[in-house]
Amino acid sequence: MALLLVAACAPQGALGTPDAARLDVALLQRVDSLNPFVGISSPAVQLFGLTYDRLTDYRTSDNRPAPGLAESWSTSADGRTWTFTVRRGVRWSDGQPLTAHDIAFTYTTVMRQPTSVNASAVRTFTAVTAPDDTTLRIETSAPTPTMLSLDIPVVPEHVWRTRDPMAEPPAGTAVVGSGPFDLVEARPGEQYRLAAKREHWRGAPGPAEIVFRQFTNSDAAAQALRTGEVDVAGNLTPAQFDALADEPGVGTNEARGTRFTHLAFNPGAARSDGTAIGDGHPALRDARVRAAIEHAVDRRVLVDRVLLGHGDPGGAYFPPAYQPWAWAPQPPRAFDPGAAGRLLDAAGYRRGRDGRRFELRLYAPVERAHYQQSATFITEWLAAVGITVTVTAMADTQLGQRVRAGRYDLVISGWILDPDPAFLLSVQTCAARPDAGGNGTTDGFTCDPSFDTMYRQQAAELDVGRRVQLVHRMQQRLQETAALVPLYYPAVLEAYRSDRFRGWTRKPAATGSVAGPWGYAVVTPVVPGAEPARGRGPAIAGAVAVLLLLVTAAVVVGRRRATRHLRE
Amino acid sequence: MRTRAVRGILAPVADLAGNLIFVTVVGFVLFRVLPGDPVQGLTRGRATSPEQLAALRRELGLDRPLAAQFAGYVSDVLHGDLGVSYAYHRPVADLILDRLGPTLLLVGTATVLSVVLGAYGGVLAGWRPGSPLDRSSTATALLLWAMPSFWVGLVLLVALGAGTGWFPVGGLRSTDTPDGMLAAALDAGRHLVLPCLSLVVIQYGQYHLLMRSSVSAERDSPYLRLARAKGLREAVVRRRHAVPNALLPTAVLALVNAGYVVSGAVAVEAVFSWPGLGYLAYEALQTPDLPVLHGTFLVFSVPVVVATMGADLLRGHIDPRLTG
Numbered sequence: 001m002a003l004l005l006v007a008a009c010a011p012q013g014a015l016g017t018p019d020a021a022r023l024d025v026a027l028l029q030r031v032d033s034l035n036p037f038v039g040i041s042s043p044a045v046q047l048f049g050l051t052y053d054r055l056t057d058y059r060t061s062d063n064r065p066a067p068g069l070a071e072s073w074s075t076s077a078d079g080r081t082w083t084f085t086v087r088r089g090v091r092w093s094d095g096q097p098l099t100a101h102d103i104a105f106t107y108t109t110v111m112r113q114p115t116s117v118n119a120s121a122v123r124t125f126t127a128v129t130a131p132d133d134t135t136l137r138i139e140t141s142a143p144t145p146t147m148l149s150l151d152i153p154v155v156p157e158h159v160w161r162t163r164d165p166m167a168e169p170p171a172g173t174a175v176v177g178s179g180p181f182d183l184v185e186a187r188p189g190e191q192y193r194l195a196a197k198r199e200h201w202r203g204a205p206g207p208a209e210i211v212f213r214q215f216t217n218s219d220a221a222a223q224a225l226r227t228g229e230v231d232v233a234g235n236l237t238p239a240q241f242d243a244l245a246d247e248p249g250v251g252t253n254e255a256r257g258t259r260f261t262h263l264a265f266n267p268g269a270a271r272s273d274g275t276a277i278g279d280g281h282p283a284l285r286d287a288r289v290r291a292a293i294e295h296a297v298d299r300r301v302l303v304d305r306v307l308l309g310h311g312d313p314g315g316a317y318f319p320p321a322y323q324p325w326a327w328a329p330q331p332p333r334a335f336d337p338g339a340a341g342r343l344l345d346a347a348g349y350r351r352g353r354d355g356r357r358f359e360l361r362l363y364a365p366v367e368r369a370h371y372q373q374s375a376t377f378i379t380e381w382l383a384a385v386g387i388t389v390t391v392t393a394m395a396d397t398q399l400g401q402r403v404r405a406g407r408y409d410l411v412i413s414g415w416i417l418d419p420d421p422a423f424l425l426s427v428q429t430c431a432a433r434p435d436a437g438g439n440g441t442t443d444g445f446t447c448d449p450s451f452d453t454m455y456r457q458q459a460a461e462l463d464v465g466r467r468v469q470l471v472h473r474m475q476q477r478l479q480e481t482a483a484l485v486p487l488y489y490p491a492v493l494e495a496y497r498s499d500r501f502r503g504w505t506r507k508p509a510a511t512g513s514v515a516g517p518w519g520y521a522v523v524t525p526v527v528p529g530a531e532p533a534r535g536r537g538p539a540i541a542g543a544v545a546v547l548l549l550l551v552t553a554a555v556v557v558g559r560r561r562a563t564r565h566l567r568e
Numbered sequence: 569m570r571t572r573a574v575r576g577i578l579a580p581v582a583d584l585a586g587n588l589i590f591v592t593v594v595g596f597v598l599f600r601v602l603p604g605d606p607v608q609g610l611t612r613g614r615a616t617s618p619e620q621l622a623a624l625r626r627e628l629g630l631d632r633p634l635a636a637q638f639a640g641y642v643s644d645v646l647h648g649d650l651g652v653s654y655a656y657h658r659p660v661a662d663l664i665l666d667r668l669g670p671t672l673l674l675v676g677t678a679t680v681l682s683v684v685l686g687a688y689g690g691v692l693a694g695w696r697p698g699s700p701l702d703r704s705s706t707a708t709a710l711l712l713w714a715m716p717s718f719w720v721g722l723v724l725l726v727a728l729g730a731g732t733g734w735f736p737v738g739g740l741r742s743t744d745t746p747d748g749m750l751a752a753a754l755d756a757g758r759h760l761v762l763p764c765l766s767l768v769v770i771q772y773g774q775y776h777l778l779m780r781s782s783v784s785a786e787r788d789s790p791y792l793r794l795a796r797a798k799g800l801r802e803a804v805v806r807r808r809h810a811v812p813n814a815l816l817p818t819a820v821l822a823l824v825n826a827g828y829v830v831s832g833a834v835a836v837e838a839v840f841s842w843p844g845l846g847y848l849a850y851e852a853l854q855t856p857d858l859p860v861l862h863g864t865f866l867v868f869s870v871p872v873v874v875a876t877m878g879a880d881l882l883r884g885h886i887d888p889r890l891t892g
Contacts, residue, residue, distance in 0.1 A: 024743065030851065033657050040614055114623040120615045168657045188656075188666065189843030190740060211743050216841040219722060220738045223730035229737060272618065396612070397604030397856060404608070416613055423615035431618065437631065438605060439621035 021208035021525045023501060025515075026221035026233040030214070031192060034175060034183070036153035037109065037116040037165045043212060049517030050194055050210065051177040052153030055084060055103060055136070060518055062323065063419050063508045065148035069103065069178075070136070079143035079462045084136040090178055090201050092156045098178050100130035105157035107138070109165045116166065118152045120423070143460040145467055149420040154178070180205045180521050190214055206503060206524040225250065225495055232496040234515035237369070238308035241493035249499030253506065254310055255492040255513035257321025261370070261414040262314065263297070263378065263485040264444030265290050269406025272433040272440065278406015281360055283349055290482035291333060292343035293410075296385045297378060298335040303488050306373045310493055314486030317428075317475045318421065321489075321511040324464075325421045327472040329479045340385045349386075357386035360409040365396045371412045374487060378410075403443060404434045412487070413443045421471055422459065428478060429455050446483045502526050580877060587873045595865040596641055599858055606630060606654050609855035628654060641862065650866070651859035655852070660863035663848060668830070668867075670740050671844035674837070675829045677760065678767035683822045686772035690779025690818070695806055697784045706780060713773030721766040721839035728762060735762050738841030763840040767833055775818055782814035789813075816887050820879050827875030830867055 033039035036048045057068040070084040090098040107128040110118050124140040131137060138147070159176045163169070175183040180200040185193035192212040196205040213230055215221040221233040222240040226247055236244070245252050266280030267290070283289045299313035315332045318325050344350075349357040360382070364375040372393055379389040389410070394402070403411055415424055426432055430447035434440030451474055458470040478484065494515045496504055501523040506512040513519075607625045625631045629640070644651055650660035689709070693702040712720075729737040736742070741756050786792065787810065795805045834846035845864060852860035 022743075030656075032655050035657065038657055040610075114620055115627050117614070119620055120617055123617070166657075189848075191743060193743075213739065213743065214841060214843070215738055216838045216847055220725060220839065220841055223725060223737045227730050227733050227737065395604070395854070397609045397854065398602075400608045400612070401603050401605050404605075418615065426615075426617075435618055435622070437622060437625065439607070439618040439625065441611075441616060441618065441621070 020500070020527060023207040023210045023232070023520055023523060024230040025210060025212050025520060026224060026230040027212045027214050028216075028218055028221060028233075028235055031186075031188065031212075033168060034186060035166070035168055036155060037113060037118075038168070040117050046517050046520075047183065047192060047194075047212070048153040049179070050181040050521060051175055051179040051183050052155065053090070053098075053178045054152060054154060055150060056148045058149070058419055058507070060505060060507045061509045063512070069098070069154060073148075075462065079460075080140050082138045082140070082144075082147055084138070086134045086136055087201065088134060092159075092176050092178050093174070093182050093197070094156075094159075094176050096156065096158060097133075098154070098156070099133040100136040101133065102157045103136050103154050104128045104130040105160070106152060106154045109155075109160070110152060113165055118150070121146065121150050121152060143462050145459070145462050145464075146420050146422050149418070151418075181210060202521075205521045207501070207520070210520055222495070225497065228497060228500070230497075231500050232494070232515050232520075234492065234494040234513070236493040236495060238310045238493065241310065241495065242308065244495045249497060251496050251498035251504065253494045253496070253504070253514045255494065255506070256312065256489065256511040257319045257323070257326070257417070257508075258492055258513065259414060259416045260314065260317070260319055260489045261374070261412065261487045262317075263293070263487055264403075264411050264413050265293075265484065266406060266409050266411075267445055267483070269445040270433060270447070272431060272435050278408070280406055281358065281409045283347070283358055284360075284409060286347045287482045288343045288347040289349065290485075292340040292347070292385065293382065293387070294333045294482055294485045295336045295340035295343065296381045296387075297485055297487070298381060299486075299488055300335070302374055302377060306370045306377070307488060307490055310491040312489045312491075314488050317478050317484070317486060318417070318424075319489035322417055322421075323508070324468050325471050327475040329476070333479070333482075337381070337385050344385065344387075351386045355386055356388055359388040359390070362389045362391045362410040362412070363399050363402065363408050364391060364393050364412045365399050366393045367396050368414075370490065371414070374412060378412075401438075404438055404440055406445065411443070414490075425455055425458070425471065425474060428474075428483065444484055446478070448477065448481060448483070451477050451481075500526055580881065584873065584877055588870065591866065591869045591873060592642065592645060595862050595869070596638055598865070599856060599861045600634065600637075602853075602856065604856045606855055606858055609857075610654055645862075645866070650863040653852075653857055653860045655855050655857045655860070660859045663860060664845065664863055664867055667843060667845040667848050670842055671837070671846065672829060673756070674760065674763055674842055674844060675767065675833055678764045678771060678833075679822070679825060679829055681764070681768045682771040683775050683818070685768065686775025687779045687815075687818050689772070690776040691783050691806065691811055691814075693776065694780035694783030694814070695787065695802075695810070697780075697787075702780070706777065709773035709776040712769050713771075713777070715770060716835075717766060717770050717833060718835040718839060720769055721763070721836050724762050724766050725839060735759075738839075740843055763833075763836050763842055766836050766839070775821065778821055779814065779818050782817050783810060786810045786814045816883070819886055820883055823879035823882060824872075824876055827872035828868075830871050 027043045029041045029043050031039065031044045031047060032041040033044055034047070036052060039045065039048065054068045055070045057066045058064065059066040069087055069090065071087050073082060073084045075082050086100040086103065092098055107122060107125065110116050111122050111125055111128070113119060124142045124144045125138060126141050127139045129137050156176050169175070180197055180202060181194035182197060183192060184195045185191070191214060194210040196208050198204045215224065218236055218240060221230065222236055222244060224230045225233045225244065241252060244250050265284045266278065268276065268285045269278035269280055270276050303309065303311050303313050312319060315329050316327050318327070320326045320328060344357055351357055362375055362378065364371040366372065375391045379391055382389050399411065402408055417424060427441050427443060428446045429452050432440055432442040433445055433447060434442065454470050454474045454477065458467050458474070461467040461470060492513055494513060496514060498504070503523045504514040505519050505522055506514055507516065507518045606628065607621050607630060610624065611621060629637065650664070652658065653660055653663055656663060686709070689705050693705045696702055725737055729735050736759050740759055741752070745752055746755055792805055792809055795809045830845060834850045836842065837844040837847040838850065845867065848860065849864040849868070852864065
């Protein structure tokens with residue numbers, strides 16, 4: 001107890017007065033690894049984004065490829081060989097020059113490690129070489145349109161040559177990178193501190209320091225933003241976001257086009273070799289039944305009531321803000337219970353005497369509240385058209401296993417989009433279905449030969465315009481076959497201290513997110529060198545604790561006096 | 569005589585060994601029976617192909633038969649190797665050691681405070697059952713004990729953390745940890761206040777109630793009448809005669825609970841972003857990160873087994889009546 005009271009009395013100076021040029025970022029997930037060949041969690045990717053460079057970047061304005069370590073590039077006539085000109089004068093944090101050899105080493109390492117985090121990005125690579133310090137040549141087995149969105153942090157060959165690329169770097173070893181920041185402190189589970197490199201080739205970063213602070217729940221992160229303990233927090237819930245919107249000195253941002261939530265069907269689950277598995281309801285094999293379910297769902301209501309307006313109703317596979325890949329169905333399958341009933345009748349599922357047609361099982365992951373809430377609405381709407389639904393909430397991992405075994409009828413699922421659509425399109429191909437060992441990425445057992453044909457075409461299409469056309473047609477195909485019901489596209493809700501830092505940049509500019517490496521590196525302190533209004537707490541706490549101590553002392557003394565005559 | 573002594577030592581040791589073997593087996597079986605595929609958990613939402621999933625499964629050894637996995641696990645545990653975390657790629661022992669300190673600090677402090685507060689309050693309440701002090705303090709203890717810790721934590725966080733700004737809303741120490749032992753300890757202490765308070769507010773109730781009932785049971789014992797007849801004051805009768813006899817159940821409860829100190833308080837750690845063991849295990853469950861789950865399960869259960877046995881043995885020393 002004494003410790004607590006004394007602690008509360010700590011003088012203000014002892015608690016550290018934060019630098020005005022230090023940006024404090026709230027992390028809600030863990031940094032799973034400091035090894036860029038291994039780390040996959042979003043905070044790890046953010047750290048790599050600030051401490052390493054990549055071959056190409058995305059333009060902040062529209063997410064299109066932009067020069068990174070490569071200043072320019074060209075492809076051979078057959079589209080299979082890429083030649084990059086690498087920027088001169090870039091240095092690693094230990095002073096060594098960065099050359100094309102480092103990039104070749106990095107990519108070759110990824111190619112050799114099938115379980116490294118970016119292995120799928122280099123799937124078509126056959127050889128990566130550096131004929132000289134500024135030339136990088138990549139040979140591929142097939143045209144690779146994702147070449148300019150590789151997102152692979154480039155590591156120094158002189159450091160990594162002798163390391164096991166899949167092992168965690170030994171604790172205490174300095175991270176050698178070429179990015180705009182150096183990692184100077186790592187306290188896993190607590191915080192990561194980054195110091196700006198004044199002479200970075202992109203120009204001096206805005207903040208002098210960035211500190212990533214670990215939070216284990218978003219309520220605490222939202223409160224920390226209110227009190228000024230952190231300067232930016234992403235992934236807030238709609239309620240937290242709305243509560244922060246009126247807070248003075250706090251700016252908010254709704255990023256769109258980065259995620260989607262859909263209702264997936266069991267259209268007759270089968271393994272990748274075609275063996276039927278699971279126990280899905282046979283009615284869902286009929287596209288008319290699936291379309292009827294889409295007609296029965298009022299997506300506007302889901303956005304208004306479940307997302308509290310922070311999102312857009314679903315139409316196509318990808319959200320409208322996901323440019324240039326988004327496609328809008330004309331007309332969309334609108335909310336129309338009458339049409340749903342007619343389609344179900346036509347499919348041969350007439351209402352029984354009790355008004356019911358058939359029963360389905362709907363599974364929803366417990367991890368996000370909006371999945372559960374949506375499931376409740378969907379149950380009511382389907383009941384109205386004669387389909388009885390029983391909802392089961394399940395942990396994500398458990399549900400994933402059930403889905404891959406085909407033991408479900410309906411499941412609510414969601415994805416976060418990469419700048420390139422290739423992976424999320426692959427999820428809907430026949431090859432994504434699980435093998436006998438349960439290895440698969442499907443989330444709805446879609447298997448449609450004409451979709452697969454277009455998938456292969458876009459995967460080898462280097463012309464952006466033609467590839468966009470193909471991606472649009474693939475989404476059209478998903479809509480025509482009623483492969484899934486796009487429910488909504490949740491906005492990513494972020495808040496930041498506009499009274500401490502200015503210059504918050506969305507990426508892409510129209511609808512994007514501010515909470516990411518691109519934003520952290522460029523924000524500038526509002527008042528350089530000024531003391532922020534933090535840390536007034538300790539003084540008050542100290543005063544209260546002193547008061548408590550005095551009262552306790554008074555009571556004890558009083559009691560002793562009162563009983564003095566009785567003491568032996 | 570000699571055989572009895574040997575049995576007196578051997579029986580508890582055999583008991584302990586049996587319990588530990590049981591814990592090891594249950595730890596393995598429990599997390600395999602739970603649904604969830606680590607390979608899918610680790611690659612969720614990330615661009616992968618079925619071939620990569622298969623490669624990862626092979627790399628983690630999850631494609632081996634269960635019996636082979638179990639044999640490997642037992643042999644590793646016997647060699648003191650808890651394996652490498654799937655999600656963190658670091659040895660589980662290192663992860664656990666990192667988190668052990670904060671958890672011991674938080675739950676240890678909270679347990680000591682709860683025992684002291686609860687026992688003292690229980691003595692005062694039990695000495696005069698039915699008095700206003702008894703009724704109010706026992707009702708409060710019951711009420712607080714019934715509250716969910718996650719909720720209490722959040723209320724304290726919003727009211728005393730964010731509302732007044734007196735205490736930080738999370739973490740173990742400040743971003744810029746002050747120099748010097750004392751200043752650093754004070755800084756950690758300030759961070760400790762709210763999570764510790766959340767635990768104490770809930771936990772002290774059980775000690776209060778237990779102590780109250782044992783003290784009120786002793787109150788009218790003949791030996792106390794004798795003590796009073798000697799002319800001793802009530803406070804002395806209580807302190808010297810009643811409390812030592814009434815302390816036994818509370819002491820045993822405190823000892824048994826000492827075993828649970830390690831497992832921490834997952835909910836409170838989650839509310840206050842406390843870098844402790846409980847939260848590590850909770851997080852591991854989501855993947856599921858089997859080596860971390862096995863490791864934390866051992867670290868959670870072994871102290872409970874040992875503490876329970878310790879409580880059993882120590883009971884005799886605290887209360888000589890039991891070793892008659």
